[in-house]
Amino acid sequence: MDKLADVQLENIEEQIESEQRSVKYDIREFTIEYYVDKYSKGVDEDKNELYVPEYQREFIWTDPRQSRFIESLFLGLPVPLIFVAENQDDGRLEIVDGSQRIRTLNAYVNNELVLTGLKKLTELNNTKFSQLGAARQRKFKNISMRMIVLNDQTTPEIRNEMFDRINTSGVTLMAMEARRGIYKGPFTDFVMRLAKDEKFRKLCPIAGYAQNRREEEEMVLRFCAFSETYPKFKLPNNISLGRNGVADFLNHYIELKNAANDTEDMEKKKQDFLNVVSFVEKTFPEQGFAKAKGVVGAVTPVTNPVVTPMCNIMFAIKGQNAIIIAPHPRAEHVNKYVVDLFREILKKHNAPVDLIQTIEKSSIDATNELMKKVDVVVATGGGGMVKAAYSSGHPALGVGPGNVQVIMDRGIDYEDAVKKIIIGRTFDNGIICSGEQAVFIPKEDFNKVLDLFRKNGVFVVEDEASIKKFADTIFPENGPINRKIVGQSVQTIAKLADVEVPEGTRMILIKARAIGKGNGEPLCREKMCPVMITAPYDTFEDAIKLAQSDLEYEGKGHTASIHSNDMEHVRYAGENLTVSRLIVNQSSSTGAGGSLYNGFAPTTTLGCGSWGNNSISENLNYTHLINVSQIGLYNKDKKVPTDEEIWA
DSSP states (O other): OOOOOHHHHHHHHHHHHHHHHTOOEEEEEEEHHHHHHHHHTTTTTTOOSEEOOGGGOOOOOOHHHHHHHHHHHHHTOOOOOEEEEEOTTTOOEEEEEOHHHHHHHHHHHTTOOOOOOOSSSGGGTTOOGGGSOHHHHHHHHTOEEEEEEEOTTSOHHHHHHHHHHHHHSSOOOOHHHHHHHHSOSHHHHHHHHHTTOHHHHHHSOOOHHHHHTTHHHHHHHHHHHHHHHTTTOEETTTEEHHHHOHHHHHHHHHHHHHHHOOHHHHHHHHHHHHHHHHHHHHHOSOOOEEEEOOEEEEEEOTTSTTHHHHHHHHHHHHTTOEEEEEEOGGGHHHHHHHHHHHHHHHHHTTOOGGGEEEOSSOOHHHHHHHHHHSSEEEEOSOHHHHHHHHTSSSOEEEOOOOOEEEEEOTTSOHHHHHHHHHHHHHGGGGTOTTSEEEEEEEGGGHHHHHHHHHHTTEEEEOSHHHHHHHHHHHSGGGOSOOGGGTTOOHHHHHHHHTOOOOTTOOEEEEEOSOOSTTSOOGGGSOOSSSEEEEEEESSHHHHHHHHHHHHHHTTTEEEEEEEOSOHHHHHHHHHHSOEEEEEESSOHHHHTTOOTTTOOOOOSOBOOTGGGTOSOSSBOOGGGGEEEEOOOOOOTTOOOOOHHHHTO
């Protein structure tokens, strides 16, 4: 390469030195006791010296992940540095990176965390901090962690940029990449060798990036594990696919196989694998041909003006379609911004930019005209718009309203469930159609659970006067939802209702006056704000009846949620609730639209089946925007069954 000019070199040095001067910091080391003390004192009043800023408010670490962090500290393993910034006004320390760690330490030291899932310090499983000996407690509190402190001259822009760089610079290991390092052994080597089979790689082509991330090895491991454990998918020590999830199930499986080191078993698995590969090669020379549907017309709502168009665009382009977005009139500007970003990406890759277009001046007439001209319509919005889509004369994929009913079963970790429900209901200020709307609690634990909600920043409403104020504010005159409250904060809604709520309140939970359609309680409907209702139940069957009653009022076909350790109860809920998806032991708003943890297709368009007058009951994805020409090969050797065999 040509040498840079002296002037450019001078400019480079000047720029580096200038930017370095804007970032001033020092490194300090403190004990765990210090971190917990500075974080916990005054946290309820938001006056703690070590505080979590607004952009990091959600506590998302699960109990197993928190436990693993605590285990690392006990083992003396190195942990990442805490990044904080001095507040210029009051000298408080704003946590730039490390809020999950700080809050985990606080939860453990204050006996709010029960350790679970530990694989090294197994004796600590199901224990709290207070159960340790006094000496061990002191030793733990005296463990030191390093902190990088940005001084008070550091601008908010630099702090935010640092947060972004810290959280985007690393690349998370894929599951199989991690296993290669953690679960070394003969069976791991066997899986790696099998993944290199040329016939397998030809029949199962994978992009270079995925190959580098060990996707082929992941598929081979799944073949071995699932074929061996079919149909119960259970391992020793009560490890099952249904209970532990795919990743954990595979981790235990490969660990067991490495320990066994059974060469005869590996040889048999190799032969089984190669037989299946040969069968696929012979039987399915071509699975079929995917073809574009053409031009997709996507009607998008004001309540989700960014992510919904993004999903629709990605699905359409993946199916080699063009797409025209018809946004809600109040979202046309932000929609155009999103579309322009995508068009820039197409331009960058020398693709036709007009594959993605939008109606810049949106209206009902323009949207209706679009739906008459395209090849397929995707409608995400109100019932009227979805109905119009189905009446357009073209194939349409529409979705209905949500009204997620939540059942808290007996015998669960109530606090864990409460935290997940709050996360779900407060996500995006409650505007998401898959967000929790009503929660049913065992009657004997009703007050206890309400206290847990209060403990976690929820304002519980039980008096008749306040309930009426909120009902009249959210649904004036028992009519349509008040647009002034949609997606608004708790504080705004409370002010409109003339009800005083404590500072820092995250959510409002209202004790229902009645449940279901016909009882005159509008709060049983979908509330597009951080407000929920609650009611106690007697038997589990009663809980299902209450939930179904609300679904009959609004939201039938969409989603329900259950927190339970009883698979029979989960199955009963799945059989008896008229919903297209049942979210188990997760936040519904962030899980129903697709998650690595539940296998649902990631989307913003959730079908509600015939219950919701929809053409699909699954999560919309790119497969709904392609046509498939299938191949039917004549097999002259196929045995034709007799009439007796058919009707046997």
